[in-house]
Amino acid sequence: MSRDHRLTSASKADIQGFITSAFGHLPWTAYLFIQFHDQPLSQEWLRTLLPRLTTANSWRRKPEAPKDKPDRTLNIALTYAGLAALGLSEAGLHTFPVELREGMATPERARILGDSGESAPGYWEVGGPLNEPVHAMIILNARSQEDLVAFCDEERESLRATKGGVFENEKEAQNGYRPENGSEHFGFFDGVAQPRLKGIQGEGVGTGEFILGYLNEYGFYPVSPVVPPADDPDCILPQSDNPFHQPARYRDLGKNGSFIVYRKLGQDVAGFWRFLQNESIRIRGTPDPELMVWLASKMVGRWPSGAPLTLAPGKDQPELRTDDFLYAETDPYGLKCPVGSHIRRSHPRDQIGSTGPAESLHMTDRHRLLRRGKLYGPALFDPSVLSRPESPAALQAILDLKDDGQPRGVHFLVVNASLKGQFEFIQQVWVNNPNFGGLTDNRDPLVGDNDPSTQAGGMLVPGRRYSLRTAPLPRFVTVKGGAYFFMPGLTALRYFAEIRKN
Amino acid sequence: MPSNGLIVIVRVRPECQDRLRTILNQIGNDINGKRLTGIDRQPHIDFPSSRTIHFARLVLLADPDRGPDRYRLLLVTDFEGTWLNHVRELHSITSDPEAIWGCCEGYSDFSSFTRFIRRHEVKPQAYYIAFHGLSLKKIRTLAKSLAQSAPPPVKKPDFSLPDIAIQGLESLLRLPLIGLSVGGIVLRRGPLRTLRAARRVNATQDRIWWIYIFNRLALNSFPPPAHRYSSIPIDTTADCEPASGLDEVSSKKDWEGAPAEDLVAQNQLTLVTVVDPERLPQLQAVLEVIELYARRLAEEGSLVGIRTIHTVRWALLDGGKRLLLASNYDGTWENYIDEFAELILSGLDAIWESSYGFPELGAQDVAAFKHFLRCHQAPASVFYSAYPKTTIPNILDGLQLERMRSARV
Numbered sequence: 001m002s003r004d005h006r007l008t009s010a011s012k013a014d015i016q017g018f019i020t021s022a023f024g025h026l027p028w029t030a031y032l033f034i035q036f037h038d039q040p041l042s043q044e045w046l047r048t049l050l051p052r053l054t055t056a057n058s059w060r061r062k063p064e065a066p067k068d069k070p071d072r073t074l075n076i077a078l079t080y081a082g083l084a085a086l087g088l089s090e091a092g093l094h095t096f097p098v099e100l101r102e103g104m105a106t107p108e109r110a111r112i113l114g115d116s117g118e119s120a121p122g123y124w125e126v127g128g129p130l131n132e133p134v135h136a137m138i139i140l141n142a143r144s145q146e147d148l149v150a151f152c153d154e155e156r157e158s159l160r161a162t163k164g165g166v167f168e169n170e171k172e173a174q175n176g177y178r179p180e181n182g183s184e185h186f187g188f189f190d191g192v193a194q195p196r197l198k199g200i201q202g203e204g205v206g207t208g209e210f211i212l213g214y215l216n217e218y219g220f221y222p223v224s225p226v227v228p229p230a231d232d233p234d235c236i237l238p239q240s241d242n243p244f245h246q247p248a249r250y251r252d253l254g255k256n257g258s259f260i261v262y263r264k265l266g267q268d269v270a271g272f273w274r275f276l277q278n279e280s281i282r283i284r285g286t287p288d289p290e291l292m293v294w295l296a297s298k299m300v301g302r303w304p305s306g307a308p309l310t311l312a313p314g315k316d317q318p319e320l321r322t323d324d325f326l327y328a329e330t331d332p333y334g335l336k337c338p339v340g341s342h343i344r345r346s347h348p349r350d351q352i353g354s355t356g357p358a359e360s361l362h363m364t365d366r367h368r369l370l371r372r373g374k375l376y377g378p379a380l381f382d383p384s385v386l387s388r389p390e391s392p393a394a395l396q397a398i399l400d401l402k403d404d405g406q407p408r409g410v411h412f413l414v415v416n417a418s419l420k421g422q423f424e425f426i427q428q429v430w431v432n433n434p435n436f437g438g439l440t441d442n443r444d445p446l447v448g449d450n451d452p453s454t455q456a457g458g459m460l461v462p463g464r465r466y467s468l469r470t471a472p473l474p475r476f477v478t479v480k481g482g483a484y485f486f487m488p489g490l491t492a493l494r495y496f497a498e499i500r501k502n
Numbered sequence: 503m504p505s506n507g508l509i510v511i512v513r514v515r516p517e518c519q520d521r522l523r524t525i526l527n528q529i530g531n532d533i534n535g536k537r538l539t540g541i542d543r544q545p546h547i548d549f550p551s552s553r554t555i556h557f558a559r560l561v562l563l564a565d566p567d568r569g570p571d572r573y574r575l576l577l578v579t580d581f582e583g584t585w586l587n588h589v590r591e592l593h594s595i596t597s598d599p600e601a602i603w604g605c606c607e608g609y610s611d612f613s614s615f616t617r618f619i620r621r622h623e624v625k626p627q628a629y630y631i632a633f634h635g636l637s638l639k640k641i642r643t644l645a646k647s648l649a650q651s652a653p654p655p656v657k658k659p660d661f662s663l664p665d666i667a668i669q670g671l672e673s674l675l676r677l678p679l680i681g682l683s684v685g686g687i688v689l690r691r692g693p694l695r696t697l698r699a700a701r702r703v704n705a706t707q708d709r710i711w712w713i714y715i716f717n718r719l720a721l722n723s724f725p726p727p728a729h730r731y732s733s734i735p736i737d738t739t740a741d742c743e744p745a746s747g748l749d750e751v752s753s754k755k756d757w758e759g760a761p762a763e764d765l766v767a768q769n770q771l772t773l774v775t776v777v778d779p780e781r782l783p784q785l786q787a788v789l790e791v792i793e794l795y796a797r798r799l800a801e802e803g804s805l806v807g808i809r810t811i812h813t814v815r816w817a818l819l820d821g822g823k824r825l826l827l828a829s830n831y832d833g834t835w836e837n838y839i840d841e842f843a844e845l846i847l848s849g850l851d852a853i854w855e856s857s858y859g860f861p862e863l864g865a866q867d868v869a870a871f872k873h874f875l876r877c878h879q880a881p882a883s884v885f886y887s888a889y890p891k892t893t894i895p896n897i898l899d900g901l902q903l904e905r906m907r908s909a910r911v
Binding site for chain 2: 004091094095096097098101215218219220221223226241242243244245250353354355356358359362363366420421425428429433434435437438440441457
């Protein structure tokens with residue numbers, strides 16, 4: 001492995017822990033959205049926050065010592081407006097990518113992301129044009145719900161101590177959790193597919209796909225924001241290594257940082273299973289829970305247990321839950337896992353359209369996401385009924401599901417080094433592309449922008465003898481909020497805390 | 503039915519420029535499905551009524567040779583049938599030819615329209631068409647049958663021995679033609695330039711077996727970059743800067759009110775770069791090699807593995823001073839360029855390394871290469887596709903489905 005992928009202990013101490021770990025042992029999460037009203041007071045608060053931040057430092061004191069996992073974690077990410085509010089110069093601000101500058105809620109980004117109809121930013125609960133401005137997001141993780149409340153209280157106390165210098169949009173604060181069974185609200189085991197990083201696991205995707213300052217899958221260092229040397233008189237930031245930046249001696253703001261997508265996605269669980277029930281009646285003339293689970297799995301690309309259809313085409317086999325499989329050899333026509341299914345769209349592996357397997361793999365490696373999401377809202381039904389073939393009676397629970405009026409869904413958070421090249425690309429070119437993989441007219445059946453006004457056709461489920469086309473897909477997932485953030489390294493945060501007011 | 507292309511560049515009268523831009527932008531909106539109210543009173547070109555035009559675009563290109571605020575009108579079309587019928591049709595589907603063509607220098611009236619077009623026509627040096635023999639009617643029928651088909655063609659037919667034999671024979675028959683073409687390039691451009699062009703174009707194409715053999719024989723490889731940092735300018739808000747005094751870049755002004763060219767499924771790309779005169783002969787050899795690919799070696803629907811291009815042509819303008827690229831492709835711009843960088847990296851370098859502003863590390867510095875393209879791209883005021891929701895894989899599947907059906911009968 002090349003030196004340019006590896007994370008040294010010094011760089012781990014600089015990278016925020018949120019980027020390198022999903023903190024699997026900490027199921028409870030709070031997302032606090034804040035505004036910087038006064039630059040010096042905000043910077044003072046930021047200085048006191050720095051020592052409390054969780055870094056990517058190893059949890060082992062010594063290589064052979066047991067892991068000493070933290071009970072709480074705290075991380076912070078800034079919007080473009082937040083960078084400006086902390087006093088970052090125009091020259092520095094202008095080196096950030098246009099996606100961050102525009103933010104997620106502008107008409108241009110909404111068009112690219114497919115946030116139309118009910119998903120349009122005008123309806124959002126956080127981050128939209130009618131919501132409070134967001135300058136930063138604080139992400140808190142804790143072991144228990146009680147401790148999370150205490151943790152939030154402590155952090156809110158430190159915000160109040162700024163006497164309005166830093167202001168929290170308390171009404172828009174969000175809470176998330178990871179369910180013990182690991183299933184998301186539709187009932188499917190989630191979080192199986194996570195890219196491995198060359199810099200952490202020693203193999204997988206180039207570290208620079210997720211952290212600025214390391215080689216990415218193009219074999220290059222990702223483009224990194226900088227400031228002119230005059231803006232960093234105390235030389236807090238490292239000098240940019242880019243030879244094209246040498247004459248001007250720019251200083252590197254991006255090193256060990258990354259870009260974060262936050263999206264609040266509401267799930268219509270009752271609508272999802274009702275659609276499947278209607279499909280079952282259409283196909284078989286009667287509601288058939290087993291057929292409903294089968295068709296739902298075809299839409300997802302995995303069985304409720306997380307076992308991929310490509311490896312377990314006939315029935316759910318929980319022991320096959322893995323992310324280690326490909327399509328081109330075993331399932332080129334989607335007879336097992338339909339080409340239009342959710343997991344095949346969001347990660348086509350070795351088969352993008354008609355490109356060869358090696359090239360496809362190489363290209364998909366350039367469009368990966370580290371997912372850091374959590375759920376919100378109570379489960380509508382017990383998802384374990386979906387994967388208990390021994391008790392078919394239990395499966396009746398998914399029949400005639402009624403919405404209970406409770407909001408539920410997922411806080412979808414991802415880490416990527418390029419918002420445009422990774423998150424937006426996947427969203428536009430794969431998830432919401434009606435012509436994805438040679439298809440003619442359908443979007444992602446699960447998370448696609450299947451708005452009635454722009455609605456594509458039904459999903460195609462190819463079979464060896466008979467293929468099935470579902471009824472036109474309604475919207476199951478609605479965007480309820482979101483924003484783009486930059487999650488700086490600790491050195492850059494220290495710099496933001498020290499920018500002089502001009 | 504032969505597929506043909508037309509490229510026309512005409513100077514726009516200075517007093518007419520703003521009016522023409524307004525008229526063309528309105529036509530563009532009309533074609534995109536937003537039928538404008540009162541359109542009948544506006545001059546428009548009724549492309550959707552044509553049964554022979556596959557793609558068309560109208561672009562206002564900066565004309566720096568004549569002054570900073572001067573423009574030329576570029577028309578690029580892909581059509582079937584004869585040249586003459588096409589030109590006559592272009593005129594007849596234009597509601598008020600005077601309002602559009604009357605803005606151009608050299609246009610007088612309908613009687614001389616074909617002469618006017620012929621005088622300003624530009625011939626491409628390289629022209630690739632994904633489907634040579636497919637008529638518009640056929641493509642639309644295929645798309646329709648594919649959308650209605652259940653089951654779709656999930657199984658490609660197995661190749662039987664006779665099939666393979668026929669294919670082998672076809673390849674053999676093509677050999678003399680290929681040999682003739684290569685001979686022609688060598689005669690026109692010289693053996694050294696031809697070899698260098700072939701080496702530059704093919705360096706990253708090892709996955710194709712006969713190019714693999716060529717690369718081994720010609721000791722051809724693609725050198726790694728000197729370092730791994732992008733040369734993209736740091737200021738993401740700034741207007742494009744010309745790389746040298748001779749470079750020409752598009753400005754933000756040109757893009758105001760222009761349609762966003764990142765739609766799914768089809769888009770167009772119009773690119774004009776300035777060629778270093780010393781490197782023009784090498785570029786000419788490269789374009790001839792690409793023309794050879796496009797005409798003799800490309801499989802149906804695929805240009806060296808790229809299945810997103812419906813048509814693409816390269817043309818030298820103004821006596822070789824500038825290089826025009828005009829393509830019609832599937833998917834978003836980002837995806838299109840990414841696929842290029844993955845599949846034909848060395849070809850990109852070979853084509854544009856002779857242009858001013860090309861990144862120092864070449865197209866493998868993808869961020870800088872995209873910036874180079876964006877800065878030399880001209881927005882199309884009018885873009886028309888006869889089958890905007892039908893991709894190349896859709897057409898290939900449609901053909902496959904048809905073959906399977908006829909085999910069953």
